[in-house]
Amino acid sequence: MSNTLLPMIPVKTWVDQSVEWITDTFEFVFDPIKNNLDTFIEFLSETLQVINPWIFIAVVAIIAFFVTGKRIGLAAFSIVGLWFILNQEMWEQLMDTFSLVITASLISVIIGVPFGIWMAKSNIVQAILTPILDFMQTMPAFVYLIPAVAFFGIGMVPGVFASVIFAVPPTVRFTNLGIRQVSTELIEAADAFGTTGIQKLFKVQLPMAKKTIMAGINQTVMLALSMVVIASMIGAEGLGKEVITALQRNDVGLGFVAGVSIVILAIVIDRFTQSLNTQKGE
Amino acid sequence: MPIIKVENLSKIFGKNPSQAQKLLDQGLKKEEILKKTGNTVGVNRASFEVEQGEIFVIMGLSGSGKSTLVRLINRLIEPTEGSVYINEENLAAMDSKNLRRVRREKMSMVFQRFALFPYRTVLQNTEFGLEVQGIDKTERSKKAKESLELVGLGSFINQFPGQLSGGMQQRVGLARALANDPEVLLMDEAFSALDPLIRKEMQDELLDLQERMQKTILFITHDLDEALRIGDRIALMKDGSIVQIGTPEDILVNPANDYVEKFVEDVDRSKVLTAQHIMKRPETVNIEKHGPRVALERMREEGLSSIYVTDRSRNLKGYVTADDASQAIEENVKDLTNVIETNVPTCDLDTPMNDIFDMIHNSPVPIAVVEDGKLRGIIVRGAVIGALAGSEVSINE
Ligand SMILES: Nc1ncnc2c1ncn2[C@@H]1O[C@H](COP(=O)(O)OP(=O)(O)OP(=O)(O)O)[C@@H](O)[C@H]1O
Numbered sequence: 001m002s003n004t005l006l007p008m009i010p011v012k013t014w015v016d017q018s019v020e021w022i023t024d025t026f027e028f029v030f031d032p033i034k035n036n037l038d039t040f041i042e043f044l045s046e047t048l049q050v051i052n053p054w055i056f057i058a059v060v061a062i063i064a065f066f067v068t069g070k071r072i073g074l075a076a077f078s079i080v081g082l083w084f085i086l087n088q089e090m091w092e093q094l095m096d097t098f099s100l101v102i103t104a105s106l107i108s109v110i111i112g113v114p115f116g117i118w119m120a121k122s123n124i125v126q127a128i129l130t131p132i133l134d135f136m137q138t139m140p141a142f143v144y145l146i147p148a149v150a151f152f153g154i155g156m157v158p159g160v161f162a163s164v165i166f167a168v169p170p171t172v173r174f175t176n177l178g179i180r181q182v183s184t185e186l187i188e189a190a191d192a193f194g195t196t197g198i199q200k201l202f203k204v205q206l207p208m209a210k211k212t213i214m215a216g217i218n219q220t221v222m223l224a225l226s227m228v229v230i231a232s233m234i235g236a237e238g239l240g241k242e243v244i245t246a247l248q249r250n251d252v253g254l255g256f257v258a259g260v261s262i263v264i265l266a267i268v269i270d271r272f273t274q275s276l277n278t279q280k281g282e
Numbered sequence: 283m284p285i286i287k288v289e290n291l292s293k294i295f296g297k298n299p300s301q302a303q304k305l306l307d308q309g310l311k312k313e314e315i316l317k318k319t320g321n322t323v324g325v326n327r328a329s330f331e332v333e334q335g336e337i338f339v340i341m342g343l344s345g346s347g348k349s350t351l352v353r354l355i356n357r358l359i360e361p362t363e364g365s366v367y368i369n370e371e372n373l374a375a376m377d378s379k380n381l382r383r384v385r386r387e388k389m390s391m392v393f394q395r396f397a398l399f400p401y402r403t404v405l406q407n408t409e410f411g412l413e414v415q416g417i418d419k420t421e422r423s424k425k426a427k428e429s430l431e432l433v434g435l436g437s438f439i440n441q442f443p444g445q446l447s448g449g450m451q452q453r454v455g456l457a458r459a460l461a462n463d464p465e466v467l468l469m470d471e472a473f474s475a476l477d478p479l480i481r482k483e484m485q486d487e488l489l490d491l492q493e494r495m496q497k498t499i500l501f502i503t504h505d506l507d508e509a510l511r512i513g514d515r516i517a518l519m520k521d522g523s524i525v526q527i528g529t530p531e532d533i534l535v536n537p538a539n540d541y542v543e544k545f546v547e548d549v550d551r552s553k554v555l556t557a558q559h560i561m562k563r564p565e566t567v568n569i570e571k572h573g574p575r576v577a578l579e580r581m582r583e584e585g586l587s588s589i590y591v592t593d594r595s596r597n598l599k600g601y602v603t604a605d606d607a608s609q610a611i612e613e614n615v616k617d618l619t620n621v622i623e624t625n626v627p628t629c630d631l632d633t634p635m636n637d638i639f640d641m642i643h644n645s646p647v648p649i650a651v652v653e654d655g656k657l658r659g660i661i662v663r664g665a666v667i668g669a670l671a672g673s674e675v676s677i678n679e
């Protein structure tokens with residue numbers, strides 16, 4: 001366009017070239033990640049498929065009963081909800097989605113917690129990471145699909161990759177927050193007894209921050225779940241894929257069933273992680 | 283040899299401590315320095331020594347730098363200048379590994395708001411210091427339990443701090459500090475968060491423990507009564523500087539300056555000074571070992587006309603006068619049992635000086651200060667009159 005003062009800055013080209021460069025140069029990193037992750041997710045999903053759905057539902061209900069402090073609510077909801085999904089013949093998709101969410105959350109936690117700790121220990125790191133985390137969260141989730149495909153092709157793995165980028169910030173933030181919130185008196189107590197940095201971290205800071213970190217992980221899991229529909233646009237299996245199919249075929253019924261299934265899964269996971277947290281704190 | 287020796291210790295908070303220190307040395311006040319440089323004076327060139335077994339109290343108003351000073355001593359706060367010697371090791375110049383060693387082995391801290399770990403049981407809290415040292419499980423739980431017994435919490439080991447009252451929580455804090463068997467206890471307003479009755483109880487308990495354990499205690503408080511009750515010596519702080527160091531009596535009777543005097547003003551000395559403040563160490567003979575001869579010899583040596591008699595564990599038996607002793611020698615009596623006078627004028631540690639004054643007026647012998655039947659000290663007439671004279675001067679002013 002010539003209606004601006006400056007010629008157009010070729011940002012697109014630069015980004016294209018950078019991504020291409022990264023893809024080529026780090027192929028030796030991406031390939032093993034892709035292969036291993038693929039194997040892991042497949043293994044997880046297949047293992048879950050092998051379990052008889054009724055047994056699975058029963059186990060979930062029993063655990064739900066105990067983590068909620070022997071209340072019937074979540075257990076009952078899990079039974080009805082999961083039965084509905086089974087009844088609608090969405091069980092296989094449910095297990096795929098579940099595997100995707102678990103994998104993405106697990107990776108997010110494994111990456112997020114250490115970064116959170118690092119951020120809490122250094123103001124410089126905090127100053128650098130905060131805008132990056134803001135950026136990661138404000139960027140529309142769709143955008144992550146593009147580098148994900150560039151690095152990992154099509155399938156579950158790029159879905160996980162995009163989910164992790166989208167879902168990891170709360171874990172990092174809350175870990176940082178939780179550790180920084182520990183009262184100075186407790187830190188002084190730890191120091192006064194001659195703890196090393198590691199001892200202080202594991203004996204005082206992490207236990208004190210546990211509740212906050214768990215709240216962050218809960219958000220991370222929910223964000224990962226919210227990515228399943230988007231991730232299926234690049235070939236991730238599961239409930240999300242049914243939604244996309246419904247969209248393409250204008251199949252309202254299928255869309256509704258798949259959508260409701262995702263909501264049920266979301267509610268169960270959310271309540272589960274929340275009650276894990278409150279129960280431990282008391 | 284002092285256990286703690288603090289020399290010229292300063293802490294200035296802010297961006298430019300050395301400039302502030304210079305101004306401070308030129309005689310500028312804390313407020314002026316804050317206005318001029320934006321730096322806050324925490325502690326200004328403090329120097330003092332604390333002997334083994336002593337309870338050294340640091341007293342001052344809010345913001346006078348007490349907490350900062352105590353944290354400089356275990357280096358939770360880095361000093362701007364000066365040195366801190368613990369058993370002749372200079373803490374201020376130590377690397378982090380040695381600093382950890384000293385913190386683990388030589389001193390423990392008790393905090394104003396307890397600073398217990400809420401997710402750990404009472405026992406696990408008490409074990410903390412030992413755990414950090416890497417002492418194995420059975421050993422540390424044994425030591426922690428002993429320490430909890432000491433503070434009377436032996437049966438609460440599996441509770442969580444949140445389930446305990448404030449007084450009990452601070453006992454856990456104390457047990458945790460004692461479990462390492464440190465030489466030095468640092469207590470920053472350790473009893474200030476407790477209500478007055480519990481507070482008094484804790485003070486007594488601390489004195490009790492101290493009698494058995496003979497730690498060196500650095501005790502911070504903003505409360506004069508507390509300072510007088512538990513301090514062997516008291517240091518008074520103002521705006522980061524120590525303005526007077528002395529025994530409780532010194533501080534009351536000879537306030538170093540207006541500031542100290544103001545602090546002391548509203549304290550009625552005859553009420554504050556109790557038997558324990560004016561008593562002195564008694565000369566005694568032991569009824570199980572000593573006869574009239576030894577008694578008479580001791581009296582002659584010390585220039586006394588009578589002497590108190592106790593048993594081996596200092597239980598008060600009575601007193602014997604020089605006349606009675608000489609007579610017993612003439613009659614060749616070997617045992618003091620029938621020689622002693624058992625009608626003894628006694629009071630206890632907390633008897634206020636007013637009452638003692640009345641008693642001592644018509645008593646032929648010094649008054650015995652007794653606790654649980656044990657002789658703790660004696661009070662001679664001169665001491666009472668001297669102390670009261672001091673108080674009258676201040677009332678007339
Ligand atoms: N971390 C800090 N940064 C800046 N100034 C500080 C800091 N800690 C303490 N100060 C200042 O140093 C001075 C002494 O504070 P300190 O906490 O030692 O007083 P204190 O005698 O313990 O008072 P209190 O009885 O209220 O506990 C105060 O003016 C305070 O504002």
Ligand SMILES: [Mg+2]
Nearest residue numbers: 348349350471
């Ligand atoms: Mg303080």
